[in-house]
Amino acid sequence: MMSSRRTEFSDDAVVLRNYKSGEADRVAVLWTREHGKIRVLAKGSRKPSSKLGGALDPLSVVRVNLVQGKGDLYVTRNVSHLLTLTTLRASYHRISAGYAVVEGIDAIPLDDVADEGIFDLLIRVMASLDDPKFDPTLVPAAFFMKFLAYDGSEPLLEECAGCGSSGPFFAFDAGVGGVLCSTCRRGSPLSPETYKLLVRIMGGDLAGVLRERNVPGSAELVHLAHAAMENHLGKRLKVARMTPSIQPSSHE
Numbered sequence: 148m149m150s151s152r153r154t155e156f157s158d159d160a161v162v163l164r165n166y167k168s169g170e171a172d173r174v175a176v177l178w179t180r181e182h183g184k185i186r187v188l189a190k191g192s193r194k195p196s197s198k199l200g201g202a203l204d205p206l207s208v209v210r211v212n213l214v215q216g217k218g219d220l221y222v223t224r225n226v227s228h229l230l231t232l233t234t235l236r237a238s239y240h241r242i243s244a245g246y247a248v249v250e251g252i253d254a255i256p257l258d259d260v261a262d263e264g265i266f267d268l269l270i271r272v273m274a275s276l277d278d279p280k281f282d283p284t285l286v287p288a289a290f291f292m293k294f295l296a297y298d299g300s301e302p303l304l305e306e307c308a309g310c311g312s313s314g315p316f317f318a319f320d321a322g323v324g325g326v327l328c329s330t331c332r333r334g335s336p337l338s339p340e341t342y343k344l345l346v347r348i349m350g351g352d353l354a355g356v357l358r359e360r361n362v363p364g365s366a367e368l369v370h371l372a373h374a375a376m377e378n379h380l381g382k383r384l385k386v387a388r389m390t391p392s393i394q395p396s397s398h399e
């Protein structure tokens with residue numbers, strides 16, 4: 148006699164990516180609210196008749212029923228969308244920004260550690276990307292900076308991370324831990340516009356920034372945020388580098 152039937156439970160999740168497995172199956176990598184980052188086997192999900200397939204597309208926000216499978220793999224038979232994300236799905240620019248974010252999240256080691264704070268950040272990213280009032284250009288950069296702060300590496304913005312002087316600042320380096328004066332400068336160049344933008348985003352005005360289009364300093368901020376995230380993870384981020392940093396909103 149086999150052991151008793153494994154308990155089924157449900158969780159909310161953002162789909163980071165998926166890949167083919169076997170003849171007709173798919174494995175999805177999810178960031179869940181209660182179980183952190185997990186891999187989930189969706190049996191038969193590549194069959195045309197399957198209702199699981201579309202719900203496991205990257206960037207989907209879903210409610211998923213789970214059973215513990217072999218090793219660290221879970222099995223699901225039921226996935227439903229929590230958000231429709233119509234605006235996000237209709238825009239290449241918004242989708243690209245979403246892919247850059249999930250690539251960064253996916254680079255966090257798979258350790259099954261629940262981290263509701265990261266899940267909440269991800270949900271806010273998806274909601275921002277789906278909001279027609281918000282420009283998506285700076286969403287990945289803002290997410291990376293907020294993730295660093297959340298993960299215990301909040302960048303120093305009020306004083307030079309090298310010598311403690313009160314500015315002006317000419318560079319940003321995540322390895323050193325923040326902005327740097329002319330004497331200590333290293334890492335990414337930092338213009339006054341980008342510094343102002345960084346202070347606004349980290350100081351609670353992200354919504355205000357996202358409502359503006361083509362904010363001065365945007366391209367530089369995208370570059371330094373990606374560099375900071377890569378430095379923190381010790382990994383290169385491919386999608387983030389390919390994402391067009393500035394794109395007129397009329398081209399969405």
Ligand SMILES: [Zn+2]
Pocket residue numbers: 307308309310311312327328329330331332
């Ligand atoms: Zn200094």
